[in-house]
Amino acid sequence: MVAQHSARQEEKRIPRRNRPVSPRYKWIALTNTTLGVLMATIDSSIVLISLPVIFKGIHIDPLAPGETGYFLWMLMGYMVVTATLLVTFGRISDMFGRVRFYNLGFLIFTIGSILLWLTPGTGNAGALELILFRFVQGIGGGFLLSNSAAIITDAFPEHQRGFALGINQIAAILGSVIGLILGGILSYFDWRLVFLVSVPVGIVGTIWAYTMLRETATPRKRQRIDWLGNITFAVGATVLLIGITYGIEPYGGSPTGWGNPLVLGALVLGVLLLAAFVWIELRVPDPMFRLDLFKIRMFAAGNASSFLASIARGGLQFMLIIWLQGIWLPLHGYDYEVAPLWAGIYMIPLMIGFLLMGPLSGWLSDRFGARPFSTLGMLIQALGFFLLTILPLNFDYTWFALILFMLGIGQGMFSSPNTSSIMGSVPREQRGVASGMRSTFQNSGSIVSIGIFFSLIILGLASSLPTTLLRGLTAAGVPASVADGIAHLPPTSALFAAFLGYNPMARLVSGKVLNSLPAADKANLLGHSFFPNLISLPFAVGLHSVFYLSAAMCLVAALASVLRGKQQLARPVELSEEKVEATIHATADAD
Structure with missing residues (x-):
């Protein structure tokens, strides 16, 4: 008894982060990494809704000539930085410690959030500062995203890994929807609150990660960079x-x-x-990039299906925001000032579907394998995208909500089993770089998706918007010469105006022309319905092309998922009574 007591006292002198992990450590790892992913994804989407207020706060018009570059980089800069650094960060983490660099990511992300909150400049200088500080956040997010799945995979046994990664994936989707709602609420009061909200979470998460997370994998320090x-x-x-x-x-x-x-x-x-x-x-x-991992059939097929799925859905959130903020909400009487908030609220069924299916599919895939669930998930999403093509732009919300719910179910059914399949297929010592590679394919697919989706929408607008604008403006009393000049403006302006929830008529039609019009015509031009009705049909051409492409990508992703092969399922380890008792004592000692 004296020797046992002495051993316990000696162990208590060892720093907590250096003690052997207890059986409860896996839940600490899951909770902290889920918090990190949640924070990173909230900040990636919170800006989408808040952009109009942010640009107004720094006194810049993102639709003015020469200013759209700031809009694009505020929109996509974070994703570009993260996507290009994920594999590098994953590889370095394998060599020097995943937890060490995950903790560093939490710290860098928090510093980036503080800098964004304190942005001193206005005008173009302020826009550049915001973009650079978002790059800092992107670096921190790269460390978080490249290591979270690897840390979870290290901490959980194989028969619980799908469930744990499912929870982590839920946080990613949940964060993107929470970001939309938070952005709408916080930007209503002050644009700086949009960035301040992640500061306390980042501080708590950084301290918690540093004190509680442990290196459970052996770093491969002898390798060269x-x-x-x-x-x-x-x-x-x-x-x-x-x-x-x-x-x-x-x-x-x-x-x-x-x-x-x-x-x-x-x-x-x-x-x-x-x-x-x-x-x-x-x-x-x-x-740096373990190309030999692609010899593993499950790894190669899983990443192929993930990349295709990201192309299919990466731009979905943008398309839905344009549809809601630029067309549907104004047509239903919502003021442009509150459209961002309601756009986030009306997209909640997407989150609910994922929230219900994400952990369930992860739990089921632990028992029956990833292939049936990830494949069925992609087929469900393909059907959802097809149904969006037959939904009228001024839809009945019940049908829109049901389709969003279906898309959420499909995404939840695909994500966690596919991630578990990828991470479980690689050697333990290469999970960091494998996690970075997985995230790189996913994020790169999203950026490619945005580029393709926006291009299809713009081409659709270019084909019919000039004629529609000319007819609509002249019918509203605008002189033909003025209407013709507005009709030949780049369709990008109309697209970005819809995305930002603007009615651009007040800027496109000069004050002199507006004041010369009858009061009824002026009210019509500046009202809720004129601009949405004007762009509805041209917008539908590109939007349907986008959804057809997404459905096709989902079908190909389903095929890639089928080709992953069967997963070798692990069975829970049965412990003897002596091992159970020893585990209980070890837990008490470690805590």
Whole structure:
């Protein structure tokens, strides 16, 4: 008894983070990493809803000529930075400790949030500061997202891994919807609150992660950093994603920038650098990107289906926001000032569907394998996207909510089993880089999706919006010469106005012309229904193309999911009474 008491006293002198983990540690790891993912995804979507108020707060018009670049980088900069750094961060974490760099990510993200909250500048200077501080957040988010799944996979036994990763994936989707609602509420009071909200969470999460998380995997310190591979991948991916970003903007007389020599040059250079990156990775002794992991059928098929699914749904949130804020809510009498808040609220069925199915599918996949659930999830999403194409733009909300719920069910059924399948298929010592690779495919797919979706919408608008604008404005009493000039403006302005929940008529039609119109015509132009009715049919052309493409991507993702093969299922370990008693004593000692 004396020796046992002495041993316990000696163990208490050891710092908590260096003690052996207790059986309850897995729940600590799950809770903290879920908090990190929740915070990162809230901040990725909170800006979508808050952009009108943020730009108003720094006194900038994002629709003015030459200012759309600020709008695009506020929208996509965070995702570009995160997507290009995930694999590098995952690889470094495998070498020097996943928990160490996860903790660093929490700290960097919190610092970025504080800088955004305190942004001193206004005008273009303020917009640049916001973009740079979002980059800082993106670096922190890269550390969090590249390591959270690996830490959970290390902490949980195989027969509980799908459920745990399902909870983590729920946090990601939940955060994106919570961000929309929070952004609408907080921006109503002050745009700085949009960034302040993550500061206390970040501080608590940083301290909690530092004191409670442990390294349960052995870092591979003897390996060398693949500097050439890191540089070619980071530069190549960044240049490629920048090309996609600017491909959305108009160039010359074209509604999109895909014919811009700089965009084409960026795309070609990005592809060449990524090809050089693959060549390097096949020849260096300690590559950053473990291409040999793709020899694992389950890993390769899981990432292929994840990438295709991200292309299918990555731009969905943007399309739904445009649909709700720019068309449906104004047509139903909502003021433009409150449209962002209600857009977030009306998208809640998407969250509910995922919230119900995410943990359930993870739990079921632990017992029956990932393939049937991830495949069925993609088929359900394909059906949901098809149903969106036959829904009228001025819909009955009941049907819209049911389709969103279906999409949430499909996404929940796919995400956690697919993630569990990918992470469970790789060797333990390579889970950090595998997690980074998985997140890179997912985030890159989302950025590609946004570029493709916006381009399809813009092309759809360009085909019929000029004629529709000319007829609508002249019918509203605007002189033909003025209406013709407005009708030939780039359709990008109309798209961004719908996304931001603006009625651009007050800016496009000069005050002199507006004041010369009869009061009824002026009220019509500046009212809730004129602009939404004007863009509805042109917008529907591009929107239906987007949803058809998404349905097709989901079907191909379902095929890739089928090809992953059967999963070897683990059975819970049966413990003897002596082992149970020993575990109880170990738990008490560790705590």
